[in-house]
Amino acid sequence: MAEKRPIWTKSFINISVSTFFIFVVFYALLTFTPLYVLNDLGGTATEGGLAVSVFLLSAIIMRFFAGMILEKFGKKNILIFSLFFFTVSTVLYVFIGSFTVLLLLRFFQGIWFSLLTTVAGAIAADIIPPERRGEGLGYYGIAMNLAVVAGPFLALSLQPYVSSQAIFVILSVIMIIGFFCALAVQVDEGSFVKEQKHKLTISDFLEKKSMPIATVGFFISFAYASILTFISVYAESLGLIKAASFFFVVYAIAMLLVRPFSGRIFDTMGPGVVIIPSIIVFGIGLISLSFTASSWMLLLSGALVGLGYGTLLPSFQTLAIQAADKHRSGYATGTFFAFYDSGIAIGSVSLGLLAGFAGYSNLYLMLGVFVILVVFYYSWIMSKDRSSAQQ
Known part of the structure; x- marks a missing residue:
C-alpha cells in the first residue's frame, strides 16, 4: 500500500493561514462598514448597504477575468500582487474622510479580493495531493468558515471600546501578517500550459x-x-x-x-x-x-x-x-x-x-x-x- 502524501506542508499551512486572515478582514469589514457609515460618516442605512454591495459587485465582475489573468501572469505573481493591493486598500480605510471615497475604496478592494481568493484557492488545490483533494480542501475551507465567526466577533467586540481608525489599524496589521505568510508559499508552475492566442470565447472567462x-x-x-x-x-x-x-x-x-x-x-x-x-x-x-x-x-x-x-x-x-x-x-x-x-x-x-x-x-x-x-x-x-x- 502506497504511503499517503502529506497535506500539511509548509506551503499549505501558509496559504491556509493567509486565507484565514484575508477572510477575517473581509467579514470584519462586511459587518463593520455599515456601522462606520452610520456613526462616523453620518450616512443612512441604505448607504451602508451600498458600501457592502459595491464591494461584491466589483468582486463578481473580476471573477470572470480571474482565470485569464492567472494564466497570463502566473499564480504566485498574482497571489503576491493582489495580496499587496488588498493590504494597501485595508490600510487606506484609516484615512477615509467621505462616503464617496469609501465607495471608491470598497470597489477597488473588491477587485483584489476577487483575484486573491481565486488564486489562493487554485494554489491550495495544486499543493494538495490529488488523491486527497477532498480532505485537503475541506481543511482549507475551515479557514474561511472560522473567519465567518472571527471577523464579525473582532469588529463588534472592539467597536464599543476603540475608535473606527483603531479597528482599521488592527485589520491592517492582520493583513500585513497575512502578506508575509503568502511570501513563504511555493507554487509549482512547471506544468503550466499557456494556451495559444485566439479569438475570445466563453472559455477565456x-x-x-x-x-x-x-x-x-x-x-x-x-x-x-x-x-x-x-x-x-x-x-x-x-x-x-x-x-x-x-x-x-x-x-x-x-x-x-x-x-x-x-x-x-x-x-x-x-x-x-x-x-x-x-x-x-x-x-x-x-x-x-x-x-x-x-x-x-x-x-x-x-x-x-x-x-x-x-x-x-x-x-x-x-x-x-x-x-x-x-x-x-x-x-x-x-x-x-x-x-x-x-x-x-x-x-x-x-x-x-x-x-x-x-x-x-x-x-x-x-x-x-x-x-x-x-x-x-x-x-x-x-x-x-x-x-x-x-x-
Whole structure:
C-alpha cells in the first residue's frame, strides 16, 4: 500500500493561514462598514448597504477575468500582487474622510479580493495531493468558515471600546501578517500550459466543465444569503438577539466536528455520500429556523446549518476543480466563486424583498424546502456527468 502524501506542508499551512486572515478582514469589514457609515460618516442605512454591495459587485465582475489573468501572469505573481493591493486598500480605510471615497475604496478592494481568493484557492488545490483533494480542501475551507465567526466577533467586540481608525489599524496589521505568510508559499508552475492566442470565447472567462456544479453552488449560496444577511434581524424580532451572537459560534463548532471526517469520506467513498446528506441537513436547519421560538432552537438551527452548509462549500469547490484540466484550476476556481458570489449578492437583495412580503419565518421555511429540492438537481447533474464519462 502506497504511503499517503502529506497535506500539511509548509506551503499549505501558509496559504491556509493567509486565507484565514484575508477572510477575517473581509467579514470584519462586511459587518463593520455599515456601522462606520452610520456613526462616523453620518450616512443612512441604505448607504451602508451600498458600501457592502459595491464591494461584491466589483468582486463578481473580476471573477470572470480571474482565470485569464492567472494564466497570463502566473499564480504566485498574482497571489503576491493582489495580496499587496488588498493590504494597501485595508490600510487606506484609516484615512477615509467621505462616503464617496469609501465607495471608491470598497470597489477597488473588491477587485483584489476577487483575484486573491481565486488564486489562493487554485494554489491550495495544486499543493494538495490529488488523491486527497477532498480532505485537503475541506481543511482549507475551515479557514474561511472560522473567519465567518472571527471577523464579525473582532469588529463588534472592539467597536464599543476603540475608535473606527483603531479597528482599521488592527485589520491592517492582520493583513500585513497575512502578506508575509503568502511570501513563504511555493507554487509549482512547471506544468503550466499557456494556451495559444485566439479569438475570445466563453472559455477565456469561465471553465465550462465546472459550470454544472457551480450552478448547484449558486442555489445553495442563494439560500445561505438569508443566514448572512437576516439572521440577526430575525433573532431580534423573536427577542433572541443575545442568543444570535452565539449562532455562528455553534455553527463553527459543528462544522469543525464534521470536517475532518467529511473530506476523507469524500475522497474514499465519493462526493454523493457527503454532499446529498449535507444538502438535506442544511435544508432541515433552515426549516428549523422557521419554527424557532427559543434560544436553544436558534442554536440547534445554527448547529444544523454548520453541519450541512459548512461541508458543502469545499465539496463543491473540489468538484469544480476536479472537473477541469489541471492547468485550468484558476478558471475552475474563478467560475465556482463567480456563481457562489452571485448567489450571495442576488439572495441578499431578492430575499429581503421576499421577507418583507412573507415574513422571515415563512422565508426560512420556503428556503428549507427549496434547498432539499436542490438534491434532485445535484443528482441529475452528477448522473449526466457519469453518462458523459462512459461515452
